[in-house]
Amino acid sequence: MDYRTVLTTCAYCGCGCSLYLEVLDGRVIHTFPCKTGPVNEGKLCVKGWNIHEFIHSPKRLTRPLLRQNGTLVEVSWDEALDFTARRLREIKEAHGSDSLAFLSSAKITNEENYLIQKFARAAVGTNNVDHCARL
Amino acid sequence: MSEKVRAKVKDLLDSGRIKGFLGLRQADGHLGPHLFTDGRELDALAVGDLKRPGDTRYPLNKQLLTLMRCDPDDSFGVLVRGCDERGLKTLITWNQVDPAKVVAVGIACPPELAAACECLKPYPDEFVDGGKVEGSTFASVATVDALDLHSRLTHWLHEFSKCVKCYGCRDICPMCFCKECSLEQEDLIHTGDLPPENPIFHLTRAVHMAGRCIDCGLCNEACPADIPLRTLYKKVADIIAQEFDYRPGYVEPGEKPPLNILGEAPKA
Numbered sequence: 001m002d003y004r005t006v007l008t009t010c011a012y013c014g015c016g017c018s019l020y021l022e023v024l025d026g027r028v029i030h031t032f033p034c035k036t037g038p039v040n041e042g043k044l045c046v047k048g049w050n051i052h053e054f055i056h057s058p059k060r061l062t063r064p065l066l067r068q069n070g071t072l073v074e075v076s077w078d079e080a081l082d083f084t085a086r087r088l089r090e091i092k093e094a095h096g097s098d099s100l101a102f103l104s105s106a107k108i109t110n111e112e113n114y115l116i117q118k119f120a121r122a123a124v125g126t127n128n129v130d131h132c133a134r135l
Numbered sequence: 136m137s138e139k140v141r142a143k144v145k146d147l148l149d150s151g152r153i154k155g156f157l158g159l160r161q162a163d164g165h166l167g168p169h170l171f172t173d174g175r176e177l178d179a180l181a182v183g184d185l186k187r188p189g190d191t192r193y194p195l196n197k198q199l200l201t202l203m204r205c206d207p208d209d210s211f212g213v214l215v216r217g218c219d220e221r222g223l224k225t226l227i228t229w230n231q232v233d234p235a236k237v238v239a240v241g242i243a244c245p246p247e248l249a250a251a252c253e254c255l256k257p258y259p260d261e262f263v264d265g266g267k268v269e270g271s272t273f274a275s276v277a278t279v280d281a282l283d284l285h286s287r288l289t290h291w292l293h294e295f296s297k298c299v300k301c302y303g304c305r306d307i308c309p310m311c312f313c314k315e316c317s318l319e320q321e322d323l324i325h326t327g328d329l330p331p332e333n334p335i336f337h338l339t340r341a342v343h344m345a346g347r348c349i350d351c352g353l354c355n356e357a358c359p360a361d362i363p364l365r366t367l368y369k370k371v372a373d374i375i376a377q378e379f380d381y382r383p384g385y386v387e388p389g390e391k392p393p394l395n396i397l398g399e400a401p402k403a
Contacts, residue, residue, distance in 0.1 A: 001206045005168045020167050024205060033357060035191045036165040043359040046301040
């Protein structure tokens with residue numbers, strides 16, 4: 001039996017609540033708020049309390065999927081990225097930069113969030129950037 | 136305060152009496168729950184007094200339940216204060232913990248913490264560190280009881296109205312081990328409502344804690360809306376004590392809670 005409590009930060013929104021994940025034999029089974037977390041001081045909202053549930057969800061995307069003839073098909077990263085880059089370029093050239101928008105996420109790092117807005121503004125040329133925590 | 140606890144735990148681990156010890160560990164600038172399995176890692180062991188006495192208490196008994204369900208053959212040690220020991224006794228009563236598989240390492244709470252908790256018995260029966268402090272009465276309950284009935288109702292309706300329905304009070308509770316929770320039963324509560332039905336949601340939980348709550352106060356500390364849940368459950372505990380002469384954790388393990396017995400009517 002391998003049992004550990006792992007200190008981490010809640011990924012659901014931008015608050016950054018500290019929490020401990022209870023991990024049993026590699027599976028995350030429960031969450032406890034971190035008493036010494038300066039943001040949340042031992043408290044969590046209903047989402048934070050249940051954050052362990054999405055980690056092993058069978059609904060999570062683990063590989064790139066591409067819709068082909070109306071059906072999602074598993075493809076390689078290269079194929080997915082090539083397709084995305086080609087379509088972004090086509091749409092931008094046909095309809096202009098502001099016809100595109102980029103939705104960022106709380107579940108990625110600060111640096112990745114920086115990159116996506118930089119890509120939107122510098123590479124694509126639009127300020128259409130938003131974030132899933134606004135939902 | 137940790138030295139005597141550390142020595143005791145080291146002895147338990149080194150002798151093989153326990154497979155692991157659930158305590159608190161200072162690491163990464165935080166103090167949180169940890170399962171110690173090696174006597175050599177005990178330098179980081181803490182008892183939960185980071186800046187103030189008892190400011191970093193965790194529901195170790197709840198984690199103990201997880202461990203024991205996963206590994207019923209091995210024995211584990213756990214750090215207990217007075218409240219945690221009441222919890223262990225009550226979990227034994229409810230057949231959730233095998234007493235032969237648990238070694239409690241007790242600490243007595245300092246006066247500051249005992250007073251803040253209004254704890255009736257701020258020390259376990261046996262403890263390796265700390266000093267025995269006299270228990271307090273429930274001053275917070277007396278304050279609410281002093282209000283007339285209408286004001287008391289207004290007070291609680293106001294407090295419950297702050298609820299954001301995070302279920303934190305339940306999720307942190309070391310005595311909440313039910314597989315199916317009353318707070319998620321459509322027959323008892325309109326489960327989809329936010330804010331939750333007032334006062335049904337909180338009174339359902341309060342009734343469920345009758346004969347079970349051991350007054351550790353972790354629910355109160357976990358509440359993002361600062362609802363004085365501890366005062367509510369203290370009051371419920373007082374009622375059970377008055378009517379049935381029973382207080383969870385203050386009776387010997389095995390003595391069934393009154394609401395789980397079909398027997399004679401309560402005394403008049």
